[in-house]
Amino acid sequence: MNENLVKAFEALNQEKGVSIEIIKEALEAALVSAYKKHYGTSQNVEIVLDETKGEYAVYQLKEVVEEVTDSQLEISLAEAKEMNRAYEPGDIIRFEVTPKQFGRIAAQTAKQVITQRLREAERNVIYNEYIEYEGELLNGTVERIDSRFVYVNIGKIEAVMSVRDQMPGEEYHIHDRIKVYVSKVEDSMRGPQIFVSRTNPGLIKRLFEQEVPEIYEGIVEIVSIAREAGDRSKLAVTAHDANVDPVGTCVGPRGARVQQIVNELHGENIDIVQWDKDPAIFIKNALNPAEVLAVTFDEHEERVCTVVVPDNQLSLAIGRRGQNVRLAAKLTDYKIDIQPLSESDVVIEEMSADTSEEISPFFEALADFDFGEEDQEEPKDFFETIQDKTDDELEE
Known part of the structure; x- marks a missing residue:
């Protein structure tokens, strides 16, 4: 076991990046379990492993006590002092109890532990590599297909694409090269699982x-x-x-x-x-290509709005099977109710307000015009004056 064990330690450390200390601790714990199981003992035992030589030793541990109640776990203070007068109650004494026939069991246990650690190391390497790709786009090759998944090779591992992550109407064939989105990376008992999507x-x-x-x-x-x-x-x-x-x-x-x-x-x-930071403008843009006349928000319910469109734009705003308004609602995170102009008073009010603003300069100019200057040699035309004042104010 000596030479093979040392080589296994080195391979795990250099090729898989597993710390020798971690392997050593795992193997010592496994050898303790194997020893107790094989010899049917309840003793406190410790196995010390020399990873550089591939050698091991089994020790029984006993606690020094005034009065012994369990000889498997304790040793009297009198016996301990015969061995070394420095021992005190509470000290732990180690007795080597390495069985000669334990070598075969130790070798088998070491092989199992190292194989397990090798699998874990490979899983960790793959998981740590691909967790960084979560939310990223990768190129892959379709390797196989069944009723539940399309299996896509994305490098060191085979990713899975479920039915709901497959594009409707898109057919996949073995050896097809496709771009996939890494939606989730899981570290399961069976190893890392990479989930990819074409619909995300x-x-x-x-x-x-x-x-x-x-x-x-x-x-x-x-x-x-x-x-x-x-x-x-x-x-x-x-x-x-x-x-x-x-x-x-x-x-x-x-x-x-x-x-x-x-x-x-x-x-x-x-x-x-x-x-746009203005939700009304953003909602109007989101309903493109439909023309939007007005957007009003519900005062009593958050993120709910009513959109008014010309009657001839209603079907365009809603879209085929409601798709346009449904996507606009998802995009803006607003619940959108579409109304035609003929069924809404909102636009009429807004149009009235807009009209009054546009004609107000006309009345102001009319009030300022001097009709009494009869001695004016070249009186300025009334409508020209109105137009000048209206243009000035509109520019402002």
Whole structure:
């Protein structure tokens, strides 16, 4: 056992990164358990292992007491003093009890422990490596498929993609190369398990980071994503540089950037809208391509709003099977109720207010106009005066 044990220690330490001290402690504990089980003893025993030589020794431990009640665990003070007059009650004396025939049991136990530690080490290495990829995009190869999962090779391990993480209408074949989003990494009893997805909204975000340098660099930010995988997604973006158009940046020249992502997702429609700190404007943008006339918020219920649209835009605002308003609600985190103009008083009130503001300069100019200056050689035209004053005030 000596030479093989030393080699096993070195291999675990150098190749798998397992500390020799950890292996030693585990093996000593396993040898103690094997010794007690084989010899049917309740003694307190200790096994000391020399990892450099691969040798071991078994010791029985006894506590020094005034009066012995269990000879397996205790030794009298008188007996202890015969061995060494320095012993006092409470001291522990070690007696070597290494059995000659224990070598075979020790070797078998060592093999089991080292094999177990080897598996644990490999599991830990894989887990520690892939936990860093959680929430990231990886390239993988489809290895096999069954009724529950698509198994994707992503390097040192086979990841699993469940049915709900598979894109509707997307077919997978052995040896297909696909991009997957690492949604979860678990360290289970059977070893590390990596769960990947093609439907997670995070996939959209990572794909845009790859295609749009401004997102990766932090100039443009994806604020929120709403997705119905395989059909349609909405992204809300904003720019941290006033000179950058976030929507145009993500779309790219002639739509080249967004088209790359659409192709990767096999035709999934992607709407990119401008995020705004004003929730009314953000909701209006989120309902694109429908025209929004007004957004009002419920005073009694938080994050609930009513959106008014022209009658001919109602079906567009709601979308096919309610998809447009549903995605807008997810994107903005508001419950949105769509109403046509013909059934709402909100827009009429707002339009009246807007109209009064526009015509107020007319009445002010009318009040200021002097109709009594008969000696004026070239009286200024009344309507020209009105127009000048109206234009001035509107500019202000």
